[in-house]
Amino acid sequence: MSLWKETLRRLAYLGRRSRFDADLDTEVEFHIETRADELARAGMPRPTALAQARREFGSPARMAEETRSAWQFRWLEDLAADLHYAARAFRRNPAFAATAIACLALGIGANTTIFSIAAEVLFSQPSVRDPYSLVRVDIGGNSASPVREYEFLRDAHTFPGLAGENEEMETNWRDSDNTYRLSVVRVTDNFFDVTGIPVALGRPIQPGDSDRVVLTYGFWQRRLGGAPDVIGRKLLLDGRIDTVSAVLPRDHRTVTGFGFSPDLYAPVTDPKTYVTLYARLEPGTTRLAALSRLKPACQELDRAYPDGNHKWANNLHVSAVSGIERIDTEHELMRPVAGFFAVLMVVVGLVLLIACANVASLLLARASSRSHELAVRLSIGAGRGRIVRQLLAESLLLSACGTGAGLAINIGLTTLLSRIQLPLPIPIQFLIQPDWRLLAYAAAVALVCSLAASLAPAVKGTGVGISAMLKHGEHQLGRHVWTLRNVLVVGQLAASIVLLCAGFLFLRNLVNASAMSPGFDIEHTVWAYMRLVPESYRDPAKTRGLVDAAVERLRSLPGVETAAIARVVPLNNNMRRGTEVSTDLNSRGLHVEFHINYVGPGYFQAMQIPIVTGREFLPADRKGAPRVAILNQNLARRVFGAVDPARHFVRFGQGETILVAGVAKNSKYFSLGEENALAYYEPYDQSPGPVADLHFLVRATGRPEPLIPGINTSLGQLDPTASLEIKPMSKALVFAMLPSRVGAAILGSMGMLGLLLASVGLYGVLLYSVSRRIREIGLRVALGATPAGILRLVLRQSAVLSAAGIGIGMALAVFAVRPLARFLSPEVRPADLMNFVVVGAVLAAVALAATLSPAVRALRVDPVEALRHE
Amino acid sequence: MAKHERYQNRIELLQGTLDMLILQTLSWGAQHGYGIGQAIRAGSGDVLQVETGSLYPALHRLEKQGWIKSEWRNSEHNQRAKYYQLTAAGKKQLTSEYSRWSRMSAAIAGLMNPGESEGQA
Numbered sequence: 001m002s003l004w005k006e007t008l009r010r011l012a013y014l015g016r017r018s019r020f021d022a023d024l025d026t027e028v029e030f031h032i033e034t035r036a037d038e039l040a041r042a043g044m045p046r047p048t049a050l051a052q053a054r055r056e057f058g059s060p061a062r063m064a065e066e067t068r069s070a071w072q073f074r075w076l077e078d079l080a081a082d083l084h085y086a087a088r089a090f091r092r093n094p095a096f097a098a099t100a101i102a103c104l105a106l107g108i109g110a111n112t113t114i115f116s117i118a119a120e121v122l123f124s125q126p127s128v129r130d131p132y133s134l135v136r137v138d139i140g141g142n143s144a145s146p147v148r149e150y151e152f153l154r155d156a157h158t159f160p161g162l163a164g165e166n167e168e169m170e171t172n173w174r175d176s177d178n179t180y181r182l183s184v185v186r187v188t189d190n191f192f193d194v195t196g197i198p199v200a201l202g203r204p205i206q207p208g209d210s211d212r213v214v215l216t217y218g219f220w221q222r223r224l225g226g227a228p229d230v231i232g233r234k235l236l237l238d239g240r241i242d243t244v245s246a247v248l249p250r251d252h253r254t255v256t257g258f259g260f261s262p263d264l265y266a267p268v269t270d271p272k273t274y275v276t277l278y279a280r281l282e283p284g285t286t287r288l289a290a291l292s293r294l295k296p297a298c299q300e301l302d303r304a305y306p307d308g309n310h311k312w313a314n315n316l317h318v319s320a321v322s323g324i325e326r327i328d329t330e331h332e333l334m335r336p337v338a339g340f341f342a343v344l345m346v347v348v349g350l351v352l353l354i355a356c357a358n359v360a361s362l363l364l365a366r367a368s369s370r371s372h373e374l375a376v377r378l379s380i381g382a383g384r385g386r387i388v389r390q391l392l393a394e395s396l397l398l399s400a401c402g403t404g405a406g407l408a409i410n411i412g413l414t415t416l417l418s419r420i421q422l423p424l425p426i427p428i429q430f431l432i433q434p435d436w437r438l439l440a441y442a443a444a445v446a447l448v449c450s451l452a453a454s455l456a457p458a459v460k461g462t463g464v465g466i467s468a469m470l471k472h473g474e475h476q477l478g479r480h481v482w483t484l485r486n487v488l489v490v491g492q493l494a495a496s497i498v499l500l501c502a503g504f505l506f507l508r509n510l511v512n513a514s515a516m517s518p519g520f521d522i523e524h525t526v527w528a529y530m531r532l533v534p535e536s537y538r539d540p541a542k543t544r545g546l547v548d549a550a551v552e553r554l555r556s557l558p559g560v561e562t563a564a565i566a567r568v569v570p571l572n573n574n575m576r577r578g579t580e581v582s583t584d585l586n587s588r589g590l591h592v593e594f595h596i597n598y599v600g601p602g603y604f605q606a607m608q609i610p611i612v613t614g615r616e617f618l619p620a621d622r623k624g625a626p627r628v629a630i631l632n633q634n635l636a637r638r639v640f641g642a643v644d645p646a647r648h649f650v651r652f653g654q655g656e657t658i659l660v661a662g663v664a665k666n667s668k669y670f671s672l673g674e675e676n677a678l679a680y681y682e683p684y685d686q687s688p689g690p691v692a693d694l695h696f697l698v699r700a701t702g703r704p705e706p707l708i709p710g711i712n713t714s715l716g717q718l719d720p721t722a723s724l725e726i727k728p729m730s731k732a733l734v735f736a737m738l739p740s741r742v743g744a745a746i747l748g749s750m751g752m753l754g755l756l757l758a759s760v761g762l763y764g765v766l767l768y769s770v771s772r773r774i775r776e777i778g779l780r781v782a783l784g785a786t787p788a789g790i791l792r793l794v795l796r797q798s799a800v801l802s803a804a805g806i807g808i809g810m811a812l813a814v815f816a817v818r819p820l821a822r823f824l825s826p827e828v829r830p831a832d833l834m835n836f837v838v839v840g841a842v843l844a845a846v847a848l849a850a851t852l853s854p855a856v857r858a859l860r861v862d863p864v865e866a867l868r869h870e
Numbered sequence: 871m872a873k874h875e876r877y878q879n880r881i882e883l884l885q886g887t888l889d890m891l892i893l894q895t896l897s898w899g900a901q902h903g904y905g906i907g908q909a910i911r912a913g914s915g916d917v918l919q920v921e922t923g924s925l926y927p928a929l930h931r932l933e934k935q936g937w938i939k940s941e942w943r944n945s946e947h948n949q950r951a952k953y954y955q956l957t958a959a960g961k962k963q964l965t966s967e968y969s970r971w972s973r974m975s976a977a978i979a980g981l982m983n984p985g986e987s988e989g990q991a
Binding site for chain 1: 921927951
């Protein structure tokens, strides 16, 4: 009989168990009846005959047991019985069970939630057909290539399918009188064919389509109210009429990943678009083989479109779009994120460890108060293994309940998280759903927890000699177990010190970031973002005219002090350049990397960035006028040393000479945490190329909010097809604060959770020890001990435990928090003594609070009661 | 654990012979548990007493092996009784058990009575 069939049969037996027992009873009864009949026929009175027959039969129970064992899994039944017994015991002691389950639920809830988020962010699969044969292709070291080059490679048939997409595009959607800016992924017409992205409604974009769009579920629901007749609807996008062709399913995940959730997919219409390439490989082709085939195709491409400076055949990459290898695809972004999650996993691991220690401590207390029961069971012949198994079953039941509750917490938190709209400049929406990975992880965690929490109590609880246990009764026995519980509590306190240190560092980081001045004014500034339809503004002169008109209108609004245009809004977007710079004082080139911005006249006044020497940009600094620049203090010092750079010249590489008009005070450009950043400004009018994204910065004389409607109308009148987003600068800074906020929120709450669990542990141990020593305390009181003396007794124990925990925790924390430095702003140093002082004080205070109730309990001991009790 | 194994061993020793006797009894026709016990006792001239504590577990073990099958029928006194019956596999098993047992008992007899020649038992 195969193992599988055997298992099925045995399981079926378990299901039919009661019928089996009934049948066996009938069989036994028949046997006894028949024997009694026979004896009666031989002349015995019927009742005597029946009794005789029963005696001859022997114990039906033992027979039944052995018959049954022919059919069943012995251990499975034992486990069921153990679990049943454990459940009964927990019902009798609900406080114990509830505390243990709550501790585990918090620990497991925190743990699995971080796991869910990490799994979604790092390992989520894009919604494409067979994600493992889809690869991203980078040629010439660029993450995106022009459409012309893409088409060449597509037609070279290097791969069974090659498609391109650009996810950083935007479009203006004119909906009756309003214009909204939408996030759109521009795709080549074969993109859906090659990737095999499934749609929920309609048909995807197909080769030859140029005016069909595919909506995401979120856009369809939010903006179109989930209208069922959406297919075929016309949308006015950037002045063109496009038809809705399909709607994507709710759980659509882009190939970009990271929860990126655009509004729609539309075909590439502008031949100047750059697209990121995705290729479908033949089944069984490795990425390395694909790479070797890509090389000659790109060399062909270089011959077809020769470019002296750039070779497409260099720096080729074929990288994965899913699975763990994806981290390498986007390593610049992914590595720090993966690092942060690694830190988080360690942190929640510690929290879980603390929770397990609590449960172990509770089980230890239980085991020692049950030592008498265990001793009786051992002495009447229960194997030690059998009792250990029973104790394991108890903690297995606890862990299962805790994991169930933890998963409920997980689902609640992740659902909440999936609804949050993050204040980011790009649309990010995580879609975290429970899946098999989470279940497998939770099951593993539950198993580890139950082992971790029960092994020590089980071995300790059964390891003491039976006679010792029976003879001395329970209250003497505690001594052994006692030390183990103390060790657990000290460990918990130490672990929570480490957690608190980490959490406190991130809190300080947040405070620091909130207090940090970005170097420009945010209280009175409004940021107005106007996106033009690029096709209507091909002529730079037209854009310039619009910008000048807009600035003039804004300045004439009541309550406006000044307004200016800028290419980049600091702390929200970023432009950087690294190049050789030489000056009229020093012709030897110096390599510098700096942030660059193109700003109009009045920018420095609008942002309240002081000009240290020289002058601001003036309306006269136009296109065609001599080129001028403003440096920040850091860049000025780096390039000119102590010399005042005003009216000197700089030169990038072999370019033209540029007059330094002035020096601006240092401020923040990309992140609040940056230090000594170099920055360089040029006049907006002298910037290259027409730009569809216009950022106006408006300085209000009073509060900025009342200005917003006026700005909206006056900009809207200039071009109704432009989309507008206007907000106070303080709101726009939310993005810059996000990393510190998230870090502080997660690590801070983990620290608090760890502290809570550890204080519950300390409280439990102290209370338990007082309840164990009631007789001793009673005796002391009877012999004249003062309340102060009794208090000292409890406090001393608490102090010893806390001091040991704090000491060990501090020593660990010094090393443990060191790797966090890279996530913190430079002002917050992990080694700062202040952190440890504060964290130690917090823990000591919490420990004292946890001591209060046990101390009161000890003081209330009535000597007469206590002594009579025993 | 050790105790459990010892107990198993004791059953093992009895088991082979008892199983063979049960199979032999059933080769004459279907019978219920009590009837099997009686038949063995009567057939051995009251020498072999089958413990009920061993009989029923053995019956269920044989059924699980597929050597016998069971069915509920009414007895001669119109009581519901479980009747056991030999299967084809059981017949084969009986033959091999019997030949094994014959060889073993001949060997034991040879050892116990070294003077006598083989094959007389």
